[in-house]
Amino acid sequence: MKLITAIIKPFKLDDVRKAIGDVGVQGVTVTEVRGFGRQRGHTEIYRGAEYSVEFVPKTKIEIAVADTLAEQVIEAIVKSAQSGKVGDGKIFVVDLAQAIRIRTGERDASAL
Amino acid sequence: MINMSRLLIIGVLAFSIPSAWADDAASAAAPAATEAAAAPAADAATPPAPTEPQLIGTDKISGGDTAWMLTSTALVLMMTIPGLALFYGGMVRKKNVLATLMQSFAVTCVVTLLWWLIGYSWAFTPGSSAYLGGMSRFLMNGMTVMKDANKVTVSHLALTIPETVYAMFQLTFAIITPALIAGSFADRMKFSSMLVFMSVWSLVVYCPIAHWVWEPSGWLAVKGVLDYAGGTVVHINAGIAGLMSCLVLGKRVGYNKEAMPPHNLTLTLIGASLLWVGWFGFNAGSAVAADGRAGMAMAATQIATALAALGWMFAEWVVKGKPSVLGIASGAVAGLVAITPASGFVGPTSAVIIGVVAGVVCFFAATSLKTAMGYDDSLDAFGVHCIGGIIGALLTGVFASKEISGADGSVITQLWGVGTTLIYGGVVSFIILKVIDMTMGLRVTEEEEREGLDISLHGEHVE
Numbered sequence: 001m002k003l004i005t006a007i008i009k010p011f012k013l014d015d016v017r018k019a020i021g022d023v024g025v026q027g028v029t030v031t032e033v034r035g036f037g038r039q040r041g042h043t044e045i046y047r048g049a050e051y052s053v054e055f056v057p058k059t060k061i062e063i064a065v066a067d068t069l070a071e072q073v074i075e076a077i078v079k080s081a082q083s084g085k086v087g088d089g090k091i092f093v094v095d096l097a098q099a100i101r102i103r104t105g106e107r108d109a110s111a112l
Numbered sequence: 113m114i115n116m117s118r119l120l121i122i123g124v125l126a127f128s129i130p131s132a133w134a135d136d137a138a139s140a141a142a143p144a145a146t147e148a149a150a151a152p153a154a155d156a157a158t159p160p161a162p163t164e165p166q167l168i169g170t171d172k173i174s175g176g177d178t179a180w181m182l183t184s185t186a187l188v189l190m191m192t193i194p195g196l197a198l199f200y201g202g203m204v205r206k207k208n209v210l211a212t213l214m215q216s217f218a219v220t221c222v223v224t225l226l227w228w229l230i231g232y233s234w235a236f237t238p239g240s241s242a243y244l245g246g247m248s249r250f251l252m253n254g255m256t257v258m259k260d261a262n263k264v265t266v267s268h269l270a271l272t273i274p275e276t277v278y279a280m281f282q283l284t285f286a287i288i289t290p291a292l293i294a295g296s297f298a299d300r301m302k303f304s305s306m307l308v309f310m311s312v313w314s315l316v317v318y319c320p321i322a323h324w325v326w327e328p329s330g331w332l333a334v335k336g337v338l339d340y341a342g343g344t345v346v347h348i349n350a351g352i353a354g355l356m357s358c359l360v361l362g363k364r365v366g367y368n369k370e371a372m373p374p375h376n377l378t379l380t381l382i383g384a385s386l387l388w389v390g391w392f393g394f395n396a397g398s399a400v401a402a403d404g405r406a407g408m409a410m411a412a413t414q415i416a417t418a419l420a421a422l423g424w425m426f427a428e429w430v431v432k433g434k435p436s437v438l439g440i441a442s443g444a445v446a447g448l449v450a451i452t453p454a455s456g457f458v459g460p461t462s463a464v465i466i467g468v469v470a471g472v473v474c475f476f477a478a479t480s481l482k483t484a485m486g487y488d489d490s491l492d493a494f495g496v497h498c499i500g501g502i503i504g505a506l507l508t509g510v511f512a513s514k515e516i517s518g519a520d521g522s523v524i525t526q527l528w529g530v531g532t533t534l535i536y537g538g539v540v541s542f543i544i545l546k547v548i549d550m551t552m553g554l555r556v557t558e559e560e561e562r563e564g565l566d567i568s569l570h571g572e573h574v575e
Binding site: 044 | 371438483
């Protein structure tokens with residue numbers, strides 16, 4: 001099993017949701033986050049006082065999938081979240097040791 | 113706290129006793145004199161203009177004027193709560209929003225109490241000198257309506273509406289003036305100290321200056337200073353007190369080191385819009401009648417405000433690269449401030465000029481001037497209200513139209529009003545603040561300030 005974590009532009013969330021749904025993902029966790037990458041921040045000016053905003057709002061999605069599905073999900077995210085400009089985000093993939101469905105106590109593949 | 117309240121009482125007594133005595137004598141003599149004068153005057157073509165509040169028949173009251181002044185009173189109260197409260201509340205950080213709303217609301221309540229107690233009498237009745245009103249309306253005593261006798265008291269400043277309406281209309285001005293000061297010391301004054309400061313300031317700064325400028329026997333009124341709706345009495349006065357308060361208090365913790373962006377400019381824009389709408393009561397209401405001059409004041413107000421908003425917006429666009437929401441809202445308020453003394457004296461074209469000048473100059477006052485001088489006027493009460501008020505007061509002298517108002521303007525005369533308010537208001541505000549600082553302390557602790565005033569002063573917070 002893999003845990004796929006993607007940091008994407010907030011307005012791409014709906015597209016990504018549809019794309020991963022199409023390849024068979026059953027569930028996803030979404031969090032509003034802030035961070036910086038090569039896009040860097042921007043400047044805000046209030047009555048002449050300038051503030052540089054170092055952390056840009058992003059959306060983090062976390063998906064646990066079977067190994068066989070991982071590559072398809074990654075492709076789906078890349079395709080749907082891509083705008084071609086700096087700031088499109090990143091995808092991180094780690095091995096997942098266990099998954100448990102709380103309602104039934106089912107484990108691993110059957111819990112996904 | 114005990115020391116302060118003792119000081120306050122002594123101060124009030126010191127101010128009131130001499131005029132109280134003088135007033136007793138005056139009011140004892142007054143009815144006799146009025147009756148004696150009334151009989152022969154009945155045939156005379158023009159009876160002398162009244163110089164103090166008096167009882168008249170209800171048939172002399174104008175329904176139209178009264179309806180408009182009741183409406184104006186409500187509009188001007190709306191400027192403070194919720195208008196100014198939201199305008200300021202949106203500009204502070206989220207941890208201080210409730211404390212900022214609370215300041216406007218509490219000032220509304222406290223000034224109402226003081227106005228009933230003595231404020232109205234000191235501001236709007238003739239006193240024994242040209243410097244302070246009398247005691248004849250102490251506890252609003254004598255302000256009345258008699259249903260069966262068909263009699264009602266009127267102020268000598270507003271002969272066609274009941275005195276109650278005039279007193280409440282003027283109360284809403286007395287409320288917003290100290291509430292404006294709060295913009296300068298946002299985020300760092302103790303609530304208890306703020307209540308004491310606002311109470312003392314209202315009685316020893318606002319009431320005398322209102323009396324000097326607006327009560328016909330006041331010394332600046334006699335000099336011919338023009339202030340239609342309060343550019344000097346309200347805005348220069350509040351602005352200079354604001355500057356003093358941010359100088360005495362010092363800068364916010366982390367000023368110029370940490371980011372302090374406004375937490376919700378939606379609230380600020382709603383607040384600015386309520387101020388704009390309410391200001392029709394402020395300026396057109398200052399005609400104290402539903403007449404042509406009220407209409408002209410309304411037109412001048414609308415035009416100057418729009419032009420000042422555009423002036424600030426374009427100045428910011430050119431200098432800083434983007435036209436901001438906070439900028440256009442601030443510009444509108446600057447325009448409202450600047451047209452306040454002029455409305456009722458000037459026509460639409462003058463309003464255009466006053467608006468543009470106010471918008472552009474206040475933009476630089478709230479940005480470049482503040483940065484250059486280094487004071488932390490948190491929400492620019494000085495930069496917008498004092499500077500805008502001065503622009504308006506002086507341009508009133510330039511543009512006042514005899515045709516519209518029957519009065520000639522003079523920049524030199526206007527300078528008397530501006531200078532007196534800056535000096536008296538500035539010095540007395542400074543003294544009040546210093547005395548409070550030495551006795552009960554003005555400022556919250558650094559820890560309380562970092563935690564936010566909502567939690568540390570009021571035990572509440574917004575999500």
